[in-house]
Amino acid sequence: MDVRHFDSDALAALVAVADFGSFTAAAEHLGKTQAAVSMSVARLEDRLGKKLFERGHRRVTATVTGECLIGYARQIQSIEAEALEAVADRVTESRVRLGMPDDFVASMGEALLHRFSPQNRALYIDLSCDFSRKLRLMMHNGELDVAIVTQGPEDPPEAVFRYERQVWCTGPNGYPEHEDVLRLAMFSDDCSARPRVFAILDRAGRPWRLAHTSSHVSGIHLAVASGSMLTVLPESAVPAGWRRLGEEDGLPALPALPLVLLVSRSERLAARRLAAFLRHEFARPYEPDIGGVSWIAPTEERDLPAASNKAGL
Known part of the structure; x- marks a missing residue:
């Protein structure tokens, strides 16, 4: 590699590893083998005589030198892309x-x-x-x-x-958590998180019934605002003024999303x-105190227990 110039592919590998936090994910994104991406970064490190990444057990993090070069690499990529778009109109x-x-x-x-x-x-x-x-x-x-x-x-x-906290929540004026049978407002069948919520309630022995479904969050808001139902939402999606519930209210802990x-x-x-x-x-890395139970991989949904605590409609 010419000491006066950087190779575009090497800079692309550098940025991808920084963005995805691993050589494997970066290689998948770039459509290359993991060995090719590792070699590109290794050549950069050999040329500079400095480490660009610290290889951890679960995640790769940039060194001070790496962060500096990554910033310049992003600028170079941006200028190249703008030039190509300009001439291609x-x-x-x-x-x-x-x-x-x-x-x-x-x-x-x-x-x-x-x-x-x-x-x-x-x-x-x-x-x-x-x-x-x-x-x-x-x-x-x-x-x-x-x-x-x-x-x-x-x-x-x-x-x-990013790991997003999931929380039980309800409108400001109701206490549906005190009911013998929880009335739930949830997203419709296409929601991959919904079966996990039902399974968690079953494992905790809390009877429940599905009282309302919606394909949009606005529909959930309308149903829950009445105060007679509760739902599960990402923490960032809980409307201001709503009550957030947890284990102290008799509801089971939820996994981070x-x-x-x-x-x-x-x-x-x-x-x-x-x-x-x-x-x-x-970007929000994993925090051990988020949620409290593990996220169940979608492939395991077929192994979830039957909804034995679901109340009859």
Whole structure:
């Protein structure tokens, strides 16, 4: 490697490892082997005579030198992409298609509107809200550039970029947790987290019945605001003034919700910029006190106990 120049592929590997926290996940994102990505980073380290990453048991973290070079690498990638788009005159590249479940729009949407958009005026976000399994299908079909989804069996642990607390909650004026049979307002059948909530209640011996379902968080809000039902929402989606419930209220602990950031393998600048912003703003590593019980992998849903405590309708 010429000492006066950096190799673009090596810089791409450097940034990917930093973003995904592992060589394996970075290789999958880049469409390369893990050995190829490791070799690219090793050559950079040999050239500079300094370590760029500390290899931990569960996650790779950048050294001070690594952080410095990663910042420059991002700038170089950005300039290269802008140059390519300018000479290609690709007007449609200004749109970036983002997908996420709508219970995260309130918390993440504000940051996108007030911090990302003003800094990226040439881009506009085309937002699609749906359940994670549908968003994954849209990514597979090339209908989205970036998507935030719950962790699936195909996602390695290092792919998780954020752990979101889940909380029991209800309106400010009701006490549905005191009822012998809990009345639940939940997302519809496509919600992958719903069976886990039912199973946790069954294991805790709390009778329950499904009183309301909705495909959108606004429908959950309307039902629960009456005070006669309770639901489970990500902590960031709980409306102001609502009562948050927990084990002290006789309700079982809930697992943290692991979120994965999916990014298309295209070299579009818009997608890379948005993904980098989301990681910077919302990355939240695992904390041992989040939740209190383990997240059950979707492949294990068939092994969940029958809903023996579900009350008859």
